[in-house]
Amino acid sequence: MVKGELLASRIPRMRASEIRELLKLLDQPDIISFAGGIPDPALFPAQAYRDAMAAALADDISGVALQYSLSDGYGPLRDWLAGEMAKIGISCGRENILITSGSQQALDYLGKLLLSPGDTALVGWPTYLGALGAFNAYEPRYDRLQPGENRPVADVAAAAEAAGGRVKFAYLSADFANPTGRTVDRAGREQVLDLAEALDIAVIEDAAYQALRYDGEAIPPILALELARRGDIEACRTIYCGSFSKTLAPGLRMGWVCAAQEVISRLVLLKQAADLHSPTINQIATHIVARDHFDSHVPKIREVYRRRRDLMLAALAREMPEGVEWVRPEGGMFVWLTLPEGMDGAMLLVQSLGSERVAFVPGHAFYADGSGRNSIRLSFTLHDKAMMDEGIARLGRLLRNSRPA
Structure with a gap:
């Protein structure tokens, strides 16, 4: 015991x-x-996944679907995701994408990557319960992130320093947030980027629900807005976390991170240490289903x-x-x-x-x-x-x- x-x-x-x-x-x-x-x-x-699993295993002479694989993720799936990111204003390549076991794993890795005990994470009040669960293990202090409020940046930084650390990131779900269902408007997203620049911190954009818009006009993701400012994803501080759980199926645990290569390379090291890679057959099947059925x-x-x-x-x-x-x-x-x-x-x-x-x-x-x-x-x-x-x-x-x- x-x-x-x-x-x-x-x-x-x-x-x-x-x-x-x-x-x-x-x-x-x-x-x-x-x-x-x-x-x-x-x-x-379900039928699309049955067919995709069979296709992944058919004539698999080299055993790719059942073999160890790259920690970064299955190349064709990352290429497909890069194409989808381009559709929402985020120009990137496969080298900017890491496949994770759901976006929840991405949040855990980002907490591990960015937080030391006593550091401050800016989060919504309220915010996604799973994000708090992921970050809690790394012993942060939390402070409020409320787009639209004009709280002095110096006060945010001073409060973090008084607690024995510094502000490391702002975490938010800008579209139809869990739990509130609220959406941050474009001005609010730009304000988050201004705050992040002033504090020199990362922005973690949780986009788990972005594809599920029912009314109104789509608003560019925070990463797209920052890319428009900076011109190159390699100069961006925003880290975009996506998921197939709400659009295709949650049980296969397929998510991804899109960010500058420097961030991705460090996350790959965490992935190698944690589980080597997400299941290859799940990645291959998800690529087939996404490629052939996502848009319909x-x-x-x-x-x-x-x-x-x-x-x-x-x-x-x-x-x-x-x-x-x-x-x-x-x-x-x-x-x-x-x-x-x-x-x-x-x-x-x-x-x-x-x-x-x-x-x-x-x-x-x-x-x-x-x-x-x-x-x-x-x-x-x-x-x-x-x-x-x-x-x-x-x-x-x-x-x-x-x-x-």
């Missing part, structure tokens, strides 16, 4: 994900879950999720009591609810599971300081109209019968 005194000092900062725990509820058939941000499995391109598949899932978002928003408008507010997302998978002051999302969840049998994620899990207790996150990706209406009706009944503490 490994005794507690043998554990590293970082271990107390590592906690179980509330979302991962809530996913266990999906096995209970009477639970209506708005908890996990889970793609609908009925929309997975993604519009289909956008249309389904757009309808389900609209169903949830309509149900909320009917069922929510006075004092409850929510965000209308232009894309993504989530609606963020702000409850009256004094309500506690975690306590409501306990009540809900006991009486209404509806699951959601308490909002405090997304705050680095544990605040935001009067908020909850709902996901709209899994349910048809009947289940959506029933689940939101139960949630409305719960809130009407609850009183602020």
Whole structure:
């Protein structure tokens, strides 16, 4: 048995994900879950993957699909991704792309690469729970990143120095953020770049939901805006993290990082030390499916999720009591609810599971300081109209019968 005194000092900062725990509820058939941000499995391109896996193994004389491979990733997949990045204003080559085991692995590597104990990470308030989980292991201090606020740069730097470190990066999901569903406008993205330049820090752009836009005009990614300023990706400080989990299938754990070669080369060293490379057969199959089906598949899932978002928003408008507010997302998978002051999302969840049998994620899990207790996150990706209406009706009944503490 490994005794507690043998554990590293970082271990107390590592906690179980509330979302991962809530996913266990999906096995209970009477639970209506708005908890996990889970793609609908009925929309997975399963047959395309069956065919792609067979193609990857067919006549594989050299055993490429089942063999050790480059840590950087499968070349044809990286080439395809470079082409996709060019479509959104990011001119790069395969040397600027690293394949990771999901974008979650990319966040872990970036925390390891950039953070020393006591350094400051600028994050949203709230922000993605998985990012906090990835960064926590490297013992950072957190400070607020709120595009649109005019907080003096000197104050941000001074607070970090007083805590015994320096600001290392700004992390944000600019499109349909998890958990709030909000999108940072172009002016806000430019402001983040100005802040990063003034502090001389990196920007980590989490683009997991970028392809899932349902309304409005697309806004250039932060990396595209910086590239327009600097003219060359090798001069950019923004690190773009992408994922196939929300567009093709999460179970294959396929993500990527796009950045200057200097950053990629250092991340490759971390990849070599961690798992050598992401599974080669998964990379080959994902390349085949992406190459042949991505452009036709993604519009289909956008249309389904757009309808389900609209169903949830309509149900909320009917069922929510006075004092409850929510965000209308232009894309993504989530609606963020702000409850009256004094309500506690975690306590409501306990009540809900006991009486209404509806699951959601308490909002405090997304705050680095544990605040935001009067908020909850709902996901709209899994349910048809009947289940959506029933689940939101139960949630409305719960809130009407609850009183602020």
